[in-house]
Amino acid sequence: MKKYSFLCIALILCGLMISCASSPEKKALKNGGKASKPPSEEYAEAKLLREKIQSHNLDQYAPEEYKNGEKEYADGEQYYTKNNSKSKKSFEEAIKLFNAVIKKGYPAYAQGLKNEVDAIKKEADENKAPVAMKQEYAEALETYEKGLREQEAGNHEKAVSLLEKAKSLFEEVRKQTLVKKQRAEQSIERSKRELQQVEKKVEAAGL
Amino acid sequence: MERKTLIIITVIMCTVLCAIAAVGQSLFDNPDYRKAKELNRKAENAYEEGDYDSAYKYAEQAREHIKKADTYATMLVQRHRANTLMQRASDRLDLARTEGVENDHPGEFSQAAADFAIAKKSYDAEQYERSIDYSNRVLNVLKGLVSSEPLPKYYKVRLIPRRRDCFWRIAEYEFIYNDPWKWKVIYEANKEKLKNPDNPHLIFPGQVFMIPSINGETREGMYDPTRTYEN
Numbered sequence: 001m002k003k004y005s006f007l008c009i010a011l012i013l014c015g016l017m018i019s020c021a022s023s024p025e026k027k028a029l030k031n032g033g034k035a036s037k038p039p040s041e042e043y044a045e046a047k048l049l050r051e052k053i054q055s056h057n058l059d060q061y062a063p064e065e066y067k068n069g070e071k072e073y074a075d076g077e078q079y080y081t082k083n084n085s086k087s088k089k090s091f092e093e094a095i096k097l098f099n100a101v102i103k104k105g106y107p108a109y110a111q112g113l114k115n116e117v118d119a120i121k122k123e124a125d126e127n128k129a130p131v132a133m134k135q136e137y138a139e140a141l142e143t144y145e146k147g148l149r150e151q152e153a154g155n156h157e158k159a160v161s162l163l164e165k166a167k168s169l170f171e172e173v174r175k176q177t178l179v180k181k182q183r184a185e186q187s188i189e190r191s192k193r194e195l196q197q198v199e200k201k202v203e204a205a206g207l
Numbered sequence: 208m209e210r211k212t213l214i215i216i217t218v219i220m221c222t223v224l225c226a227i228a229a230v231g232q233s234l235f236d237n238p239d240y241r242k243a244k245e246l247n248r249k250a251e252n253a254y255e256e257g258d259y260d261s262a263y264k265y266a267e268q269a270r271e272h273i274k275k276a277d278t279y280a281t282m283l284v285q286r287h288r289a290n291t292l293m294q295r296a297s298d299r300l301d302l303a304r305t306e307g308v309e310n311d312h313p314g315e316f317s318q319a320a321a322d323f324a325i326a327k328k329s330y331d332a333e334q335y336e337r338s339i340d341y342s343n344r345v346l347n348v349l350k351g352l353v354s355s356e357p358l359p360k361y362y363k364v365r366l367i368p369r370r371r372d373c374f375w376r377i378a379e380y381e382f383i384y385n386d387p388w389k390w391k392v393i394y395e396a397n398k399e400k401l402k403n404p405d406n407p408h409l410i411f412p413g414q415v416f417m418i419p420s421i422n423g424e425t426r427e428g429m430y431d432p433t434r435t436y437e438n
């Protein structure tokens with residue numbers, strides 16, 4: 001009986017040893033230090049930062065950092081699930097570089113955006129949009145001023161979002177003002193011409 | 208004394224009011240014309256301020272008044288034309304009487320007289336188109352029965368030492384319009400012939416001007432000072 005018990009314990013231990021030897025961690029260690037699970041969080045963050053850069057073309061303000069960041073990102077994708085540790089490291093590096101691009105790019109982009117809004121606003125002002133489109137102009141101006149305040153406070157990302165909105169609002173105000181201006185111009189011109197025709201009719205009769 | 212002064216003042220005021228009413232029959236006194244002018248000014252001011260919606264609204268309102276002013280202007284022109292033609296028809300009838308047409312051609316004469324009566328009645332009823340039509344009938348019936356020359360279509364500017372020809376004086380001739388205020392009609396019709404089209408004062412002897420027919424009157428040939436024209 002004792003002999004059987006010893007044999008059973010020995011078998012269980014062997015079974016445990018076999019099961020531990022084939023665990024993923026041990027496998028990963030055997031395959032050159034691969035992480036146990038894919039770096040999905042790092043991948044998602046890097047992806048998000050990359051999209052942010054691309055959507056505003058921020059790469060132009062830090063081309064070197066962006067180029068290296070792209071390389072790391074590509075590596076991260078290449079090793080994803082194949083060598084998760086390497087993939088994670090690459091994504092972490094990409095995040096660092098993309099953040100550097102964003103840090104340099106956003107202020108410059110916000111300034112460029114402000115200049116664009118200023119140009120549109122100037123044209124709208126010249127066409128007397130504050131009178132022609134009073135409410136819409138006030139809304140655009142409020143958004144623009146909020147954007148400027150965020151820019152001054154160093155919240156460039158928020159500033160960009162507000163300035164982009166202000167740009168679109170001012171652009172609409174500018175367009176609509178021109179439409180209204182043209183409509184008024186044409187109507188005044190028609191009215192004057194018709195009045196002249198009446199005057200000429202009487203004049204031609206010598207009256 | 209005070210009562211006398213009051214009466215005099217009342218009479219003067221009535222005279223002035225009557226005069227205004229009589230003279231006031233021009234386009235420039237027409238309420239729609241004046242309103243249209245005022246609205247056009249408002250439209251321009253609103254436009255200058257950038258209030259384009261109001262500018263458009265005023266201009267469109269002005270156009271509504273212009274339509275009415277145009278109807279009034281058409282009526283003025285028609286009435287003036289009817290009046291002038293009726294006057295001419297009346298003169299031709301008088302001339303026909305003087306020249307014995309009444310006896311020589313009694314049928315034509317009574318027809319002309321009847322047409323003239325209709326022309327006059329239509330004029331009084333403000334049916335100016337009809338009045339013009341019947342005045343023309345009078346002139347057509349009497350054509351050839353009384354001595355006449357059609358009015359001249361062209362006028363050559365003359366060198367008259369004491370009365371220098373200008374558009375004003377040309378329009379004043381009986382055979383032209385018999386009304387100096389109509390000088391602009393001749394000027395507008397001949398603008399391109401002038402050395403400086405913007406200066407109506409600069410005309411020269413020998414220049415030939417076309418005289419537009421403004422009341423349906425027949426005009427032919429160059430003015431000849433030796434001829435007698437119907438007026």
